[in-house]
Amino acid sequence: MPHADPAAPSESATVAAARRGRVTIVTGADDGYAPLAAELIASVRAHRALDGIDLSLISTGMSPAVLERMRPTVENVADGSWNIDAAGRRAGDRHWLMARVNKLYTRDYFPGYDTYIWIDADAWVCDPTAIDWLLAGVARSGLAVGYDDMPTSPIGVDIRSHLGGWFLGRTYCMKHARRAGLSATETRRLARVRPFNNGVFALAGDSPHWPVIQANMSRLVRKGRIFGSNQMAIVMAVHLDGLPVSIMPHACNYLDVPRVCAETGAFVEAEIPHHRVGVLHLASRDAMRADPAVEMDLLDTEGRTVRRSLRFRPDYLAQG
Incomplete structure (x- = not known):
């Protein structure tokens, strides 16, 4: 059964733990997602607390010119491939699905790290405490991931x-x-299991989960859809294979509409007490993902309307 949410660790303890091992944050992108990946990378670099954590990029079909622009911004670059032959055959020319397979093989692409944190390209780090929590979850269970649904919603009937x-x-x-x-x-x-969202998740480099998750993915894509199978592979590893997991708080992969802190300007959770959003994920926000100029009306913590994009901008990080 999933473990309870890990207690929030002190910053000094988790940063010290990160320094004892090698940690990389990995994402993947094609040309269309490259601007979003660049913003994710910039958001990580903006937090001094994340200094010492490497960034790794999997190209899932970037053109040479785009890849050369991205290369200097990360420590590692690899060309993606269809790690599972059946997935490649079924995907056809839908190369954007490659990242859904690649994210389960990050250890193969970038060997030698103690912890691998995957973050989808259409997400960015608002508060580095979310990375601390992921590291704490991995230290406890080998796998850290959150649920796919909102905290108050049912299991998706x-x-x-x-x-x-x-x-x-x-x-x-x-x-x-x-x-x-x-x-x-x-x-x-x-049937009654809550799905995970592996738009943000972390695995220990020596975790026993890797071959189990990959085998589950191979089994799923023989008949099932690639889209969703990457999440189900982790669900099966936990609920059928009995491997441990630390369930991350919603702030580590925030899929809801946030509020804006009236005092700091940071994105915060919509629910009281308005904890800071750690990683803001733009899943399903197609117009905003395509155009950084697209904005929407949000509420701040005083109930006032604020016009913002949900994409990364340096001035959206908390001040003070």
């Missing part, structure tokens, strides 16, 4: 029909398990 007063529904995990052809026993065990 998809209502298919209504018959005689009975709702017939499929959860996210049930749907993917059936599509991938998992056994009836496995599907039942996963």
